Amino acid sequence: MADTVDPHAVPSFALLSGASIPAIGLGTFGSDRFTLEDIANAVGVAIRTGYRLIDCASVYANEHLIGPVIERTLTEMGLPREELFVISKVWNDAHAPEDAIASVKASLSDLKLDYLDALLIHWPFPNTHERFAAPDARNPSSRPYIHAEYMAMYHALEELVDAGLIRHLGVSNMTLPKLRLVLRDARIAPALHEMELHPALQQGELYQFSKDAGMVVIGYSPMGSPRRPDRDRFEGDVADMEHPVVVRIADEVGAHPAEICLKWAAQRGHVAIPFSVKPPQILSNLRSVTERPLSPRQLYDLRSVEANSRLIKGQVFLWEGSGDWIDLWDVDGTIPGWGGYGTTAAE
Ligand SMILES: NC(=O)c1ccc[n+]([C@@H]2O[C@H](COP(=O)([O-])OP(=O)(O)OC[C@H]3O[C@@H](n4cnc5c(N)ncnc54)[C@H](OP(=O)(O)O)[C@@H]3O)[C@@H](O)[C@H]2O)c1
Numbered sequence: 140m141a142d143t144v145d146p147h148a149v150p151s152f153a154l155l156s157g158a159s160i161p162a163i164g165l166g167t168f169g170s171d172r173f174t175l176e177d178i179a180n181a182v183g184v185a186i187r188t189g190y191r192l193i194d195c196a197s198v199y200a201n202e203h204l205i206g207p208v209i210e211r212t213l214t215e216m217g218l219p220r221e222e223l224f225v226i227s228k229v230w231n232d233a234h235a236p237e238d239a240i241a242s243v244k245a246s247l248s249d250l251k252l253d254y255l256d257a258l259l260i261h262w263p264f265p266n267t268h269e270r271f272a273a274p275d276a277r278n279p280s281s282r283p284y285i286h287a288e289y290m291a292m293y294h295a296l297e298e299l300v301d302a303g304l305i306r307h308l309g310v311s312n313m314t315l316p317k318l319r320l321v322l323r324d325a326r327i328a329p330a331l332h333e334m335e336l337h338p339a340l341q342q343g344e345l346y347q348f349s350k351d352a353g354m355v356v357i358g359y360s361p362m363g364s365p366r367r368p369d370r371d372r373f374e375g376d377v378a379d380m381e382h383p384v385v386v387r388i389a390d391e392v393g394a395h396p397a398e399i400c401l402k403w404a405a406q407r408g409h410v411a412i413p414f415s416v417k418p419p420q421i422l423s424n425l426r427s428v429t430e431r432p433l434s435p436r437q438l439y440d441l442r443s444v445e446a447n448s449r450l451i452k453g454q455v456f457l458w459e460g461s462g463d464w465i466d467l468w469d470v471d472g473t474i475p476g477w478g479g480y481g482t483t484a485a486e
Contacts, residue, residue: 142422144189146222148429150405152355154307154330158256160224160355162405163428164192165421166414168199170366171271173416179204181416186212186223188422194333194357194412196228196261197246200270206251224256226331226357228311229296231456234265234288236295243299257331258296259309263289263317264467268455274370281458283466283476283484286320297327307331309357312453314469315348322352333357335451336409337364337400338385338444339377350408361411362400364450377448384444388437398427403441406433 150162165185169178182193182205193209195202213220227250233242243258265288266281299305309331310321322328332349334342336358349356360367363379379385380396389396397413397420404411405428413424433441454464462479469475476482 142418143187144422144425144429146189146191149189149191149425150428152408152410154355155328155353156307156330158306160256160331160410161190161192162410163190163401163425164194164224164226164410164412165190166194166359166412167201167205168196168414169201169416170364170414171368172366175201175204177416179208181421183208183212184418185421185425186218187216188418189425190421191222192224192226192410192412194226194359195246195250196230196259197233197242198228198230198261202227202246202249206249210251220252225250225252226257226259226309226333227255228259228261229292230267231262231265232267234292236291239292239295240299243296243304247304254303255305257307257309258299258305259311259331259333260289260292260296262312262453262456263310263314264456266456266458271368272370272455274454276370276455277457277459278455279459281456283458283461284317284474285484286317286324286474289317289321290324293321293325297325300327309333309354311359313345314474315345316469316472316474318345318348318352328352329354331355331357333359333412335360335449336404336411337361337379337450338403338441339363339379339382339446339448340450341442341445343445346409356409358404358409358411360450361404361413362397363448366414367450370455371451373452375448376450377444377446379444382444384440388433388440391437392431392433394427394431395423398423399433399441401427402431402433403438404428406438 307330311333476484
């Protein structure tokens with residue numbers, strides 16, 4: 140069997156601008172478990188295998204290694220830069236407008252690119268945590284979502300779209316109430332929404348709202364992030380690839396459960412960004428969306444895997460006075476303030 144996939148055989152989705160984005164890309168967050176060099180090398184393997192979408196972020200601390208790999212691989216393959224769709228993200232410590240601009244310029248320099256295909260705001264909170272943070276780690280300077288501050292950053296990024304440094308703006312880890320405010324106040328509407336999505340966390344309402352608002356949805360941790368950091372492991376988390384319905388369908392199709400999760404994503408209509416540094420997985424993940432689609436019955440059955448099993452709960456972003464990690468997700472339709480639900484955020 141060939142060890143490459145024709146990129147033209149990979150499904151894609153249309154963005155509001157008319158550009159298109161492949162239905163699958165390589166993730167580059169190593170969950171604090173893989174070396175930065177191994178992750179950068181995986182990007183080269185992926186491009187050679189046929190991937191044309193790479194999901195990067197400044198906080199993954201590896202863009203300076205990924206840039207030279209992208210440059211070298213494109214040169215060696217004779218591929219124009221336009222063939223790639225490269226995403227980067229502004230981290231939570233760069234929400235001040237001038238810091239957000241500096242972050243994008245640093246990512247461009249590290250990635251050795253003149254423009255980003257998309258720039259996402261990684262989290263709606265300006266709250267950071269240490270690398271390898273413990274599950275109960277809290278930063279005393281953390282604060283709730285403050286819309287005026289978020290939009291000040293957003294408007295600064297819109298100017299980078301005007302300047303041609305960013306082709307598409309996107310959001311990540313958003314909720315319905317926050318998205319409504321951003322859509323109301325944005326001059327350039329977000330084109331992408333990256334959220335956690337796997338069969339055990341389907342996020343139906345937010346997913347449909349995002350699509351109806353014209354965004355392409357990107358699903359992170361698409362196989363249920365089996366190697367996620369220890370701070371993101373809790374009792375009761377569902378292991379998607381071990382779920383009996385996923386395993387049964389994998390047996391029916393003759394594929395690995397990972398591939399079932401990726402086929403589900405592409406056929407449901409969102410981009411998946413699986414992580415791997417292993418060439419056989421990098422290949423089989425890409426190939427999975429080009430062959431042997433799931434039947435309508437199998438897609439229907441995968442709905443039953445939904446368990447509201449959020450793996451990346453984000454508790455390390457909580458601020459003093461808030462409750463537990465639920466306060467980050469606006470589940471009652473309001474945005475909690477300094478004292479949690481029912482209190483108002485500072486304007
Ligand atoms: N926007 C955000 O806030 C956010 C948050 C989290 C992640 N992300 C993005 O999403 C990407 C992916 O998320 P993730 O790494 O958390 O989860 P994931 O892609 O669901 O899980 C990755 C792990 O799945 C296993 N795997 C991959 N392909 C496989 C295959 N074919 N067969 C069996 N196992 C396979 C690998 O485990 P082994 O190494 O054990 O083989 C790999 O380490 C990240 O790299 C990042 O780019 C974004």
